[in-house]
Amino acid sequence: xxxxxxxxxxxxxxxxxxxxxxxxxxxxxxxxxxxxxxxxxxxxxxxxxxxxxxxxxxxxxxxxxxxxxxxxxxxxxxxxxxxxxxxxxxxxxxxxxxxxxxxxxxxxxxxxxxxxxxxxxxxxxxxxxxxxxxxxxxxxxxxxxxxxxxxxxxxxxxxxxxxxxxxxxxxxxxxxxxxxxxxxxxxxxxxxxxxxxxxxxxxxxxxxxxxxxxxxxxxxxxxxxxxxxxxxxxxxxxxxxxxxxxxxxxxxxxxxxxxxxxxxxxxxxxxxxxxxxxxxxxxxxxxxxxxxxxxxxxxxxxxxxxxxxxxxxxxxxxxxxxxxxxxxxxxxxxxx
Amino acid sequence: xxxxxxxxxxxxxxxxxxxxxxxxxxxxxxxxxxxxxxxxxxxxxxxxxxxxxxxxxxxxxxxxxxxxxxxxxxxxxxxxxxxxxxxxxxxxxxxxxxxxxxxxxxxxxxxxxxxxxxxxxxxxxxxxxxxxxxxxxxxxxxxxxxxxxxxxxxxxxxxxxxxxxxxxxxxxxxxxxxxxxxxxxxxxxxxxxxxxxxxxxxxxxxxxxxxxxxxxxxxxxxxxxxxxxxxxxxxxxxxxxxxxxxxxxxxxxxxxxxxxxxxxxxxxxxxxxxxxxxxxxxxxxxxxxxxxxxxxxxxxxxxxxxxxxxxxxxxxxxxxxxxxxxxxxxxxxxxxxxxxxxxxxxxxxxxxxxxxxxxxxxxxxxxxxxxxxxxxxxxxxxxxxxxxxxxxxxxxxxxxxxxxxxxxxxxxxxxxxxxxxxxxxxxxxxxxxxxxxxxxxxxxxxxxxxxxxxx
Numbered sequence: 001x002x003x004x005x006x007x008x009x010x011x012x013x014x015x016x017x018x019x020x021x022x023x024x025x026x027x028x029x030x031x032x033x034x035x036x037x038x039x040x041x042x043x044x045x046x047x048x049x050x051x052x053x054x055x056x057x058x059x060x061x062x063x064x065x066x067x068x069x070x071x072x073x074x075x076x077x078x079x080x081x082x083x084x085x086x087x088x089x090x091x092x093x094x095x096x097x098x099x100x101x102x103x104x105x106x107x108x109x110x111x112x113x114x115x116x117x118x119x120x121x122x123x124x125x126x127x128x129x130x131x132x133x134x135x136x137x138x139x140x141x142x143x144x145x146x147x148x149x150x151x152x153x154x155x156x157x158x159x160x161x162x163x164x165x166x167x168x169x170x171x172x173x174x175x176x177x178x179x180x181x182x183x184x185x186x187x188x189x190x191x192x193x194x195x196x197x198x199x200x201x202x203x204x205x206x207x208x209x210x211x212x213x214x215x216x217x218x219x220x221x222x223x224x225x226x227x228x229x230x231x232x233x234x235x236x237x238x239x240x241x242x243x244x245x246x247x248x249x250x251x252x253x254x255x256x257x258x259x260x261x262x263x264x265x266x267x268x269x270x271x272x273x274x275x276x277x278x279x280x281x282x283x284x285x286x287x288x289x290x291x292x293x294x295x296x297x298x299x300x301x302x303x304x305x306x307x308x309x310x311x312x313x314x315x316x317x318x319x320x321x322x323x324x325x326x327x328x329x330x331x332x333x334x335x336x
Numbered sequence: 337x338x339x340x341x342x343x344x345x346x347x348x349x350x351x352x353x354x355x356x357x358x359x360x361x362x363x364x365x366x367x368x369x370x371x372x373x374x375x376x377x378x379x380x381x382x383x384x385x386x387x388x389x390x391x392x393x394x395x396x397x398x399x400x401x402x403x404x405x406x407x408x409x410x411x412x413x414x415x416x417x418x419x420x421x422x423x424x425x426x427x428x429x430x431x432x433x434x435x436x437x438x439x440x441x442x443x444x445x446x447x448x449x450x451x452x453x454x455x456x457x458x459x460x461x462x463x464x465x466x467x468x469x470x471x472x473x474x475x476x477x478x479x480x481x482x483x484x485x486x487x488x489x490x491x492x493x494x495x496x497x498x499x500x501x502x503x504x505x506x507x508x509x510x511x512x513x514x515x516x517x518x519x520x521x522x523x524x525x526x527x528x529x530x531x532x533x534x535x536x537x538x539x540x541x542x543x544x545x546x547x548x549x550x551x552x553x554x555x556x557x558x559x560x561x562x563x564x565x566x567x568x569x570x571x572x573x574x575x576x577x578x579x580x581x582x583x584x585x586x587x588x589x590x591x592x593x594x595x596x597x598x599x600x601x602x603x604x605x606x607x608x609x610x611x612x613x614x615x616x617x618x619x620x621x622x623x624x625x626x627x628x629x630x631x632x633x634x635x636x637x638x639x640x641x642x643x644x645x646x647x648x649x650x651x652x653x654x655x656x657x658x659x660x661x662x663x664x665x666x667x668x669x670x671x672x673x674x675x676x677x678x679x680x681x682x683x684x685x686x687x688x689x690x691x692x693x694x695x696x697x698x699x700x701x702x703x704x705x706x707x708x709x710x711x712x713x714x715x716x717x718x719x720x721x722x723x724x725x726x727x728x729x730x731x732x733x734x735x736x737x738x739x740x741x742x743x744x745x746x747x748x749x750x751x752x753x754x755x756x757x758x759x760x761x762x763x764x765x766x767x768x769x770x771x772x773x774x775x776x777x778x779x780x781x782x783x784x785x786x787x788x789x790x791x
Contacts, residue, residue: 038368042387045344047406052348075540109573118572125539125576130563136529137564140536147492147518147542170529177524255369261347263380269371276369331574332608334632336660 017230020292022068026225027285028302029067030060033084034282035310036093037256040083040100043314044260049100052129053114056084058255061281062187063088065228066155069236073150075141077125077134078157080115081187081254085157089122093313103320110323111331132165134158135184139175142182142245153239155183161192163206172245176213179244183235184210186249187222193258194266207249215247222250223279253279338421339388340409343397346375346382353377354402355410364392366413373399373410388413393420456712456747462664465651468619474644476618477507477583480625481545483654485515488543491629492519494534495547495584504549505585505644531557531582535564538580538634545629548584551600551638558603565634566609581628583637586614587678587729588766588777590642597766597773599730601677604636605706605739611660612706614638616681617648620704623658631660638706640679663710665717669697672787673717675740676727677703680778684727687783694784696791706736714740715747722753723790727783732760754790759783 018026037055044053056063059081067088070076078085086096091107099106099117107117115129125141128134138156145152162168163186175182186206190197197204207217216238220231228250235246253275257264264272286299343353354376360366366386373384393414397404404410414420471479484491492515497504499512499522512520523530527548534544548554554561565578588597605612611633615621621639628635650656666681667688676684681702688698699717703710718724724744726737741756762776 038387045346046342047345050348077536107573108571108575111573112571116571118568118575120572120575125536126568126572128564130559133532133559133564136532136560137536137539139529140533140538141540143533144537144540144542147537167528167532170526171532173524173526174529174533261350261377261379261382263382265380269383331570331572333611334569334577336627336631336633 017226020289020294023225023285023289023292024294024298024302026061026064026068027282027289027299028306029064029088030225030282030285031302031306032093032309033060033064033087035306036087036097036313037083039310039314040097041256041260043097043101043317048318049114050102051113052080053100053260054081054258055254055256055260056081058275058281059187059189059222059252060084061225061228061284062185062222062250062252063157065225066183066185066232068229069232070153070155073123073152075123075125075145075152075154076157077138077141077154078127079131079134079159079162080127080129081159082115082117082127086117086119086124086127089119089124091119091122091124093309094316097313097317098320101317101320102322103317104323104327105316105320109327111327132158132162132167135162135165135168135171138184139171139180139182139245142175142180143178145181146178151181151240151242153181153183153236155185157185157187159192160186160188160190160197160206161195161200163209164192164200169209172210172213172215175245176210176215179242181239181242182245183232183239184215184245184247186247187252188249189252189254191254191258191266193262196266205249207247210245210247215245217247217249219249219251222252223281223284225281225285338393338412338414338418339390341372341411341413343404343406343408343410344375344384345406346377346384347379350377350406352403352405355397355399355404356381358395358399359383360392362392362395365416366390366392386413390415393418456715459710459713459716460662462662465653465656467652468649469652470647471618471650472645472647473615473618473621473639474505474507476622476650477625477639478509478511480622480629481508482511482514484626484629485511485519490541491543491545492521493545493547494521494523494530496523496525496549498522498547503547505641507644508547527553527556528560531560532564534580535560535578538565538578539568539576541579543579543629545581545583548582550589550596550641551584551586552596552598554582554584554600561604561610561634561636562607566607569633570609577632578634579632580634581625581637582634583625583628583639585641585644586638587640588761588773591768591770591773593768594765599638599728599761600636601638601706601728601730602735602739604638605709605736609634610707611635612638613660613704614677614706615704616643616678616702618650619648619656620658620664620702622650623656624660624704626657627660630657635660638678643679658704661705661708661710663704663713664702665699665713666702667698667700669699669721671697671721672723672725672790673699673701673714673721674725674727674783674787675701675703675714675737677706677736678729680727680729683778683780684783686780687787690780690784691787696787698787703736709739709743711743711747714744718744718748719751722751723787724752724756725759725783725786725790726756727759727778729761729777731763732758733763735760757786757790759786
């Protein structure tokens, strides 16, 4: 338990550990996700995006901080709250927005939608609509890394809600048993849909959920990009060195509802406003950059670039055709 | 520039809603994320947030208004110091909402007719593979895995007791010694977890063979078989295939009761994106399992425990393989077509023998593959015999027999001289008592009886 306490004591990260350039890059990436998601929410409101749509707004530091520690060939998998992961993985805003709107130019040619998007090229393995399924699939990606004898790592993202699924613990056991290079990321945004962690989990310290299998875990301030980066770098190095899986609990927060149709009556508006005002991951980086002497102009330039990119993606999506009716029957089976 | 704030859609089904309350008033400064208004949808009251910074220039729809259509302008947002234009002059927050939302409706129902309507091509004769040797179904399955493990380093076998125990039913005997524990891997009793893991590995291009100790346990993992393995190719727009085999004994063994005696034929055959084979003989077992392992799609191989120890002739040619989707006529006849699969082929052949003594020549079709189904061979046969009896161990309701009969009705209705008949397992959970279990399963006399009713 001593080791456990020591780990807890590191909550909050070790302060700025990134270079100015890295902070600039992170600012750009996080802002892109934020603005992209706002635009997606807008298009949903206009009926251009249908069905389910789960926005990542508020959680941007998690995925951007982790992505900065990865290398080509590392594999990613997540749940249905996946737009942020895809953009961070380098998938194009155009392709993602076109998929959200069900167009032929989307990553899945309009057949997957918000929750089911993939990129073989960017090693992004979805986009999964079944809560927790991506964790078992994620250890399979890590299994493949090990089977092929590479030093590649797989990152399996899941939420505090999925942390109660049985297959997550089956996966912990298998990953530890076979020393699979799998980084488990619990994005704890405090609510699994409308149920708070306190009402869903007997254990509130999710970072310790791998302890029975000897999986090292840490709780990290997921609103602080430097803290995320520092913890992820340590965890990724552990996995890459062949020491088996690692678990990080990212304490984060989603500003929007669980999905677009969530009235979010399970939490107070003041709670959202408070976090937005005091812990916003993007404002945090903006302040670090200003303190470091970066001019307002440089940041405004990034904001303008991001806005242009996002508007371009929305324009591209709206002007792209719907899939050809013949697409209905393709991609069911591959030719043997 | 002034922008219209539009009535948003706030759920997948919302087409209109009520404006319950304006939180901001005309002239208020608003920032991204501020709550502007509360809107009542068909499900709940929702808060609408600003997506642009500016000043709420004019409220177009007063609070309390009901039945406001989605995309109706409800307010105008202006920049600081900007005059508030007339509603008509404002540009919408995002271009062309009206046209865009109408786009799907404007599309005529242009979906092409289902490909099932395509004419059936004539069945092809089976390739002659030359000399055969008598081997058990167990040996055939073993030999198929051994051959494919030798052929392709991406193939590996996982499951409970497949390695050190040498297989719960000894199918994988000796494979650990030859291929090592990297490729023949024991799993803990954790079907959901290891099936998900295998599917994840397959999505990267590896070719796992997942052995379920019995197919009954595949139900623990059915979400990964259907949602993760069968659908990902489609959901990824063709990017991510899943070359994986799920295999194990299916159906009733002997006296193992309800939870261990069930046919999964119609369960898995129902799912687009899966292939399902059900071998009967040693040749079926070897040829179909090899094809399943090489197939780039997820394939379910429904084996049968009672058949494991039975001997059948099997081609000795090292390249022997069978095509998936091709049935085999095991016995030719002119009076009635009996369509069946797996261990029920034995029952059908026994019934055919008995019928022959009564002067009735039955044609027995061993389906081999449940999906894709070899409808051409079935229809060709029925056009000759004009009578159809389906035979399966599984339950009748929505079973394989129902599908076979429907295919025959669609393609050869005018050739039928009698309504198709089904012989199936009894529609109850499998009982344990020896006499009850026998009563629950189709026997040759049931088939004889069904045929005699048609003739």
